[in-house]
Amino acid sequence: MNILILGGGGREHALAWATMQNPKCDKLIVAPGNAGIALIAECAALDIEDGGVVAEFANENAIDLVIVGPEAPLAAGVSDRLREAGFLVFGPSKAAAQLEASKAFTKAICDAAGAPTAAYGHFSDAEAAKAHVRAQGVPIVVKADGLAAGKGVIIAQTVDEACSAIDDMFGGAFGGAGAEVVIEEFMQGEEASFFVLVDGETVLPIGTAQDHKRVGDGDTGPNTGGMGAYSPAPIMDDEVTRKALDEIVKPTMAEMARRGMPYQGVLYVGLMILDGQPRLVEYNVRFGDPECQVLMMRLGAQAFDLIHACADGRLAGCSVNWADDHAMTVVLAAQGYPGSYEKGTVIGGLDGLPEDSSHQMFHAGTAERDGAVVATGGRVLNATARGATLQEARDRAYALAEAVDWPQGFFRRDIGWRAL
Secondary structure (H helix, E strand, O other), rough: EEEEEOOOHHHHHHHHHHOOOOOOOOEEEEOOOOOOHOOOEOOOOOOOOHHHHHHHHHHHHHOEEEEEHHHHHOOOHHHHHHHHHHOOOEEOOOOHHHHHEEEEEEEHHHHHHOOOEOOOEEEEOOHHHHHHHHHHHOOEEEEEEEOOOOOEEEEEOOOOHHHHHHHHHHHHOOHHOOOEEEEEEEEOOOOEEEEEEOOOOOOEEEEEEEOOEEEEEEOOOEOOOOOEEOOOOOOOOHHHHHHHHHHHHHHHHHHHHHHHHHHHEEOOOOEEEOOOOOEEEEEOOOOOOHHHHHHHHHHHHHHHHHHHHHHOHHHHHHOOOOOOEEEEEEEEEEEEOOOOOOOEEEEEEEOOOEEOOOOOEEEEEEEEOOEEEOOOOOEEEEEEEEEHHHHHHHHHHHHHHOOOOOOOOEOOOOOOOOOO
C-alpha cells in the first residue's frame, strides 16, 4: 500500500515508524515531516489544512490510505474532502472533530449522553464569565472553547487569576479559539489517557498512558503540551477501563451517531479518576503527543493493521495483541519552553544513538540544515524506549536523552515518578 501521513511532529514520526514496520507498507510519504522522519520516509511540503491540495497530491501519488495526525486538518474538514475524492482516510469528519474543536460542543454531547464530566458554564461575554467564577469559587478551570494548540487551559487558584485568564482569552491571546470560554469545576484525582479506535460502530480499546503536563520536576511550573509519558497507566485497571468505556465512551459515540455524525478514527479520552470512578476531562480527535510515542513503541507493526481496519470499517473482527511490557518517552525541549525560546540551535549526538524495536529517538521539532539537525520548535525530541518493567523502560529512555549533545535543550528528570 501507498500511505500518506499528514503532520510533522513526534506523533507523526512515531506513526511513521510503526507503519514502516508493517510489510503492507510499500511506500510512505509524510507531509511535511521533519529531519527524523526524513531518515525513514519521503517528506513532502504540503498545506495539510487544504483538503483540495491534499487530495490532488494523494491522487498524483496513488495513495491508498491517508492517516491524519494533528487536529487542525481534521477541524478544517480535510478528511471530508479526501473521502469525497474517494480516498480511504483515518480520521473523523469535520462535524465529528468538534469533540476537540469545541469544548462547549463536547459538554453538550456529554450532557445528552449522560457521560460523567465536570460541571461547567459556557460564555461569550467576559463579565458573565467572571460573575460565574465569583459565584463558584476557586480553584476553577478556564478553557478557550476552540483549538489553542494545547495551551488554552488555565487552572486558576485565585479569582483574580481566573478573571485575568478570561480577559486574556476574550482579548485574543489564543486567537479565535478564545472567542468563547468554558469554565469548569476543578476535578480532584489522578489523570490518565485512554485510547480507543472507532469505525463508526465498533469501539476498540488500544491502550492507556499517563503524561506529565507541567514543565518542571515534581509537576511544577506552567502547563506544556507534555514533557513525557508512559504506558500502560497503572491507575487504569480493568474496572476503571470498563467504566470509562461503558459510562463515557460508548454513550458519547452513540449520541454522535444519533446526531448524524458517526465517529471514525482514534479517540483520545482524557480522564480524571478518583476512588475508582472516571470522569471525562476532554476528548481529543487524534493521538496524544507524547502518548502516541509510547503506544506506537508498544504496538509496533500491528498499529498499522488496526488503523487500516478502522478506516475500512473492519474493527469488529480486530483485537490488540499486547506484550507484557512498558514504554516511556522523555521530551527534550528548548530552553525557555513553554515561553519564548531560541530556534535554529544545532543538535549533536544523534548519529550514534541505538535505534531498534526497544529504543527510538522520535523527532518532534527538527529540520536538516547544511548537514546538521537543528531545533525548530519548543518540544524537539522524544527519547522513547520500552522494557519488561517501567523502570527498565525509564532507564533506557533516559540513557537516550543523556546521549544527546544539545546545550540549548533540557528535559525533566522524573518522568514516571508517580508510578514508580
